[in-house]
Amino acid sequence: MLVDAFLELLNLWVLVAALVGIVSGIIIGAIPGLGPTMAIALLIPVTFSMQPIPAIILLLGVYQGAIFGGSISAVLLNVPGTPSSAATAIDGFAMARRGEGGRALRFALYASVIGNIFSCLVLMALAEPLARFALDFGPAEMAMLMVFALLVIVLFGGGSKLDALIMVLVGACAGIVGLDPISGTPRFTFGSFAFENGFQLIPVLIGLFAMSEVLLQAFDREPLVGDAEVPPLKSSAVRFVELWRMRMTLFLSSLIGTFVGILPGIGSTVPAFMSYSLARSRSADPDAFGRGAPEGVAAPEAANNAVTGGALVPTLALGIPGDAVTAVILGAFMLHGLAPGPFLFRDHGLEVYAIFQALLLSSIPTVILGLLFFRVAIHVTRIQPRHLLPAITILAIFGAFSVNNSLFDVWVMLGAGVLGFLLRRANFPLPPLLIGLILAAPFEQSLRQALLTSGGGYGIFVGSPITIGLVALTVLSLAISLFFSLRKPRI
């Protein structure tokens, strides 16, 4: 299987897709506000006419490139391109101010690649066994698994738990629209045929992440980046021995990123700061952190890149996305006929392993292109919103239309954009909404199938070792969350 999958990669279009994806990602990621989620959502239509393997590789290349791109503006301008780069900015910008911006970016790049390789290996090791295990899951097990996943998002996603709960429920309520998954009864369709398919994921994503950004900028009219001077970039290099000295930091950060990534809804910002704190506490010179310590750059970068592979484990094996980006990637897999879930590895193992190997191997072009393009990407950070966002509006309209060749989806995108604007201005988190929307239909289906099987008896949800284990995990999560809430000092 592995050899056959590798042979699938020996195709010029796969290489072109990887290179185009990485370069686009670095450039897009360097522009503050244009995170990987928006970039991938807008680029999905471009992949419609492509074969599944190069299409997914292009999108994952965008993701890899965008995460590194996000660190460019973080290090050089103290403006994180993505939220997860905020931790990188602390020491990266301090290094840049003393003329070591090039070195900081190299540390960021190498740490990113190490984090990515580590998480890819974990992904390859865990995803298929997990999917094989999940083949034994019946409706009751799937329902309890989704309850656990949604609870983790609410309890540990960061920020207000009530806000996260509201967002999950908004997503679940949006997921109700369309045909009932069991009986096919129309629900909130207003007698319209267009509503019967429900709200499609990609138009909602484009609206929430791209159109809402246009509206936020129309409201704020803030330049993406102020007039801050870019510190001079001197020629510099990072020696292997310097990376070797921080091997434990890189390993632990990659480990944190990967395993936090596996938990749904937490995203890459939390592990980036966790890794930063751990690296600081383990350091022989903790006072150097915040004043330009290379480990302060490497730790968050390794962690936030390792999140990708970790988040792909539940996404691909169980169909439960880990964060907003993996929700978009899940949408891309579905559009290309590779429905994530326990059957993915059985039905499309070749394609999936080819994608895993490409993700691993793309570390090489990421290093080369990262070193080549970071000087170009600095200029990209200077693009003004009034030049960029009209193009994003046009791409958003095009992207939403092209999913089903339907203007209804464009209306959905616009509605999601307005909702996204209001929610972002009110500081509600968007990823729980997205995950609620994705999981609503399968959760309801599993729940009702389980109850139909049991004749309406709720004992089915504690009727097997797997469901008992999942219930125990759910209760444990609640207990942990309650424990930490009670321990938190009140001001």
Add this chain to the structure above:
Amino acid sequence: MSSNGQGGGIARPGFRTLTTGLLLAAAAWGLYSLDSQIQVFGFGASGPDARTFPRLALWLLAAAVALRLVLSLRAKDFPLGNPVRLGRVLTVTASSAAALWAMPQVGFFFGAAGAGIVVALMLGERRPLLLVLPLIVAAVVTFGGRHGLSIPLP
């Protein structure tokens, strides 16, 4: 990038109250119209039907949003700000809606380019030469979509 707002606590109601109020109204309307929007034909089957999950989700949403609204009364809100700023948002939304409405008649190119130009104007672009940029992007996207990706754009 765009500030998501830092608790201002100056003017009320702010974005949080407005958004929460809208969500509560939507949940209440959903519960009110649930029976008319979801027709269930019983065949004697026991257990949950097509209304059960929506009813549960909408009740939970209404309860959670009501709790948030009550808690928000004691917390700082995110001010709505100058009406001109909201006016720009409404203009972008209305122009995009108008572009979509007109798209079947005028085609994708003119609809999308029109929406793009309004966005550029609302973001402060005043140089006529740079207002051509959305036209170029719309032309490239239209051509690429139709001929490169074979998408039947309006």
